[in-house]
Amino acid sequence: MSNPPSCRNMEYLIGIQGPDFVLVAADNVAASSIIQMKHDYDKMFKLSDKILLLCVGEAGDTVQFAEYIQKNVQLYKMRNGYELSPAAAANFTRKNLADYLRSRTPYHVNLLLAGYDETDGPGLYYMDYLSALAKAPFAAHGYGAFLTLSILDRYYRPDLTREEAVDLLKKCLEELNKRFIMNLPSFTVRLIDKDGIHDMEKLPVGPK
Amino acid sequence: MALQDVCGFLETLDDISPCTYLPNEMGYMWRTPFEFDRDSAFHFLFPPQQCSRKNRAPTLFSSTFSSLSPHQQPFQLSHGTTTLGFIFQDGVIAAADTRASCKGLICCPISQKIMPIHSHLVVNTSGSGADCMLWERILTREMRLYQLRHRKRLSINGAAKLLSTMLHPFKGTNVCVAATLCGWDGEETQDTLQSCMEIADVKEAVEQDSNVSAISDVSAQGGVKMASINEQDEISKDTQALNPTVSNQNTKNVLSTFGGRSGPRVCYVCSDGLQLKGEIISVGSGSPYAYAVLDDGWRWGMTVDEAVALAREAVFRATHWDAYSGNNVDLFHITAHGWRRRDREDLKEEYYREREREKKKIKEREKERQKREGDELVEGEGDIYSVHCG
Numbered sequence: 075m076s077n078p079p080s081c082r083n084m085e086y087l088i089g090i091q092g093p094d095f096v097l098v099a100a101d102n103v104a105a106s107s108i109i110q111m112k113h114d115y116d117k118m119f120k121l122s123d124k125i126l127l128l129c130v131g132e133a134g135d136t137v138q139f140a141e142y143i144q145k146n147v148q149l150y151k152m153r154n155g156y157e158l159s160p161a162a163a164a165n166f167t168r169k170n171l172a173d174y175l176r177s178r179t180p181y182h183v184n185l186l187l188a189g190y191d192e193t194d195g196p197g198l199y200y201m202d203y204l205s206a207l208a209k210a211p212f213a214a215h216g217y218g219a220f221l222t223l224s225i226l227d228r229y230y231r232p233d234l235t236r237e238e239a240v241d242l243l244k245k246c247l248e249e250l251n252k253r254f255i256m257n258l259p260s261f262t263v264r265l266i267d268k269d270g271i272h273d274m275e276k277l278p279v280g281p282k
Numbered sequence: 283m284a285l286q287d288v289c290g291f292l293e294t295l296d297d298i299s300p301c302t303y304l305p306n307e308m309g310y311m312w313r314t315p316f317e318f319d320r321d322s323a324f325h326f327l328f329p330p331q332q333c334s335r336k337n338r339a340p341t342l343f344s345s346t347f348s349s350l351s352p353h354q355q356p357f358q359l360s361h362g363t364t365t366l367g368f369i370f371q372d373g374v375i376a377a378a379d380t381r382a383s384c385k386g387l388i389c390c391p392i393s394q395k396i397m398p399i400h401s402h403l404v405v406n407t408s409g410s411g412a413d414c415m416l417w418e419r420i421l422t423r424e425m426r427l428y429q430l431r432h433r434k435r436l437s438i439n440g441a442a443k444l445l446s447t448m449l450h451p452f453k454g455t456n457v458c459v460a461a462t463l464c465g466w467d468g469e470e471t472q473d474t475l476q477s478c479m480e481i482a483d484v485k486e487a488v489e490q491d492s493n494v495s496a497i498s499d500v501s502a503q504g505g506v507k508m509a510s511i512n513e514q515d516e517i518s519k520d521t522q523a524l525n526p527t528v529s530n531q532n533t534k535n536v537l538s539t540f541g542g543r544s545g546p547r548v549c550y551v552c553s554d555g556l557q558l559k560g561e562i563i564s565v566g567s568g569s570p571y572a573y574a575v576l577d578d579g580w581r582w583g584m585t586v587d588e589a590v591a592l593a594r595e596a597v598f599r600a601t602h603w604d605a606y607s608g609n610n611v612d613l614f615h616i617t618a619h620g621w622r623r624r625d626r627e628d629l630k631e632e633y634y635r636e637r638e639r640e641k642k643k644i645k646e647r648e649k650e651r652q653k654r655e656g657d658e659l660v661e662g663e664g665d666i667y668s669v670h671c672g
Binding site: 080104106108109111112115132133134135137138255256 | 284285446449450451453454550552554555556557558560563569572573
């Protein structure tokens with residue numbers, strides 16, 4: 075039972091960049107046609123100590139592509155002794171996606187890359203399946219993005235604290251719970267700052 | 283319906299592959315079969331190369347996003363089956379129906395959908411029958427090679443990854459395989475630990491549907507065939523985190539206290555590329571019905587009998603509602619000792635048995651109701667017009 079193209083957008087990714095951190099969240103549903111096969115599926119891939127790649131899209135492409143990027147970033151570190159910066163990793167990812175785009179096996183994946191750099195600070199990169207790359211203060215993927223981008227527009231400020239960012243995230247997820255047709259019961263939330271990647275409490279948005 | 287439209291749920295069912303005709307050297311339009319690069323020993327591991335078509339300019343029929351031009355399918359491929367696999371404290375249960383269908387025809391009512399790969403791994407397959415048979419053999423070969431080279435068995439997750447990687451080049455072609463790998467990971471250790479059966483007999487009240495217990499009575503009569511037993515003596519299970527009233531979190535504790543090296547595993551691999559590890563996996567057109575039963579009755583601390591009964595009932599309900607599932611049910615139970623197979627059971631018998639049980643229950647309820655009414659009259663209410671519920 076292969077998923078039709080419209081099914082690819084049912085997943086949700088969101089990222090919010092603060093002055094010295096990036097907050098990212100992804101839903102936990104792995105679906106096949108109309109069935110939720112898994113409720114605790116992790117869509118984030120750790121590229122390095124301070125870079126996360128969030129990947130959604132076509133069923134097999136996500137894992138294949140994300141793991142390919144992950145292993146290559148780690149190989150770079152092994153060969154050169156130092157890690158790729160988030161900007162470099164984002165551009166590397168974009169180049170690979172673009173190369174495959176006009177091949178026989180394009181990868182249909184939508185990505186958010188979030189990282190913290192010592193010199194540049196936090197960075198959030200939005201990338202879509204046509205390998206368009208944009209550095210953005212906040213970003214979202216999936217049908218859920220239609221519902222939440224305006225909330226982010228209204229309440230986002232560049233100098234958000236961590237608590238405010240989490241509150242903003244909760245607002246977005248509440249709106250999803252209220253208006254989005256798919257049931258997305260829980261979200262994995264992670265925060266990246268100068269100390270690395272921190273797992274935060276999963277956000278199950280309960281009924282109001 | 284909105285959700286159906288957004289998901290495009292019915293799009294796939296009405297999807298007919300486009301018919302493509304390609305010109306040969308003489309300019310005639312013939313449907314060409316796939317051409318294999320016969321020089322390569324592994325030619326069946328890669329999609330056929332379009333060597334003869336390199337010099338052609340892209341035509342109306344070639345598309346950027348498909349590596350192969352699909353030829354007309356005489357019938358619609360679909361996963362017409364019900365297979366399921368789940369883990370619990372005493373191993374893995376793999377169950378499947380036995381009907382192989384081809385659109386409206388039952389091609390084979392007694393097909394075998396669960397194939398053992400080695401002593402501790404079976405695979406439930408659904409999708410195209412030919413593809414499944416081929417990929418099972420390929421997987422068996424690769425796992426045996428791994429075992430010979432590295433002197434240890436490949437883990438279930440490793441096998442899933444291997445199969446997924448081998449299937450990836452065929453994404454976008456008509457290869458249709460959805461396999462659930464059910465097995466027991468790892469070598470048995472010598473840790474002295476409590477036996478699982480003691481855990482299962484625990485104080486917790488078992489909420490059992492009377493149907494389930496009835497089915498388990500019958501299932502106890504069914505034969506159990508020991509297919510392969512390991513020479514190891516002890517069953518080692520880690521009991522620290524084992525708690526029958528376990529929540530999802532505790533299950534994870536158990537699985538992680540197995541050290542990630544040993545324990546029951548269920549892994550789903552699809553030719554789409556989807557690869558999932560989980561506790562309960564069901565695949566096929568009958569899977570929604572099976573999920574409903576499994577989600578209701580599954581607990582980590584189930585006994586073997588309960589698990590077998592649950593699996594049987596799930597397949598039974600699915601075969602009742604789904605046209606493409608039916609005939610018999612196969613059941614395998616995998617533990618640290620290896621896999622054991624139950625005798626194949628005809629579900630038609632089960633259907634009639636259930637009807638009899640229902641009739642009996644209705645009669646009993648009727649008797650009880652009359653008895654209760656009789657008692658109340660005797661107690662002197664005297665109001666024969668009062669209505670009693672239930």
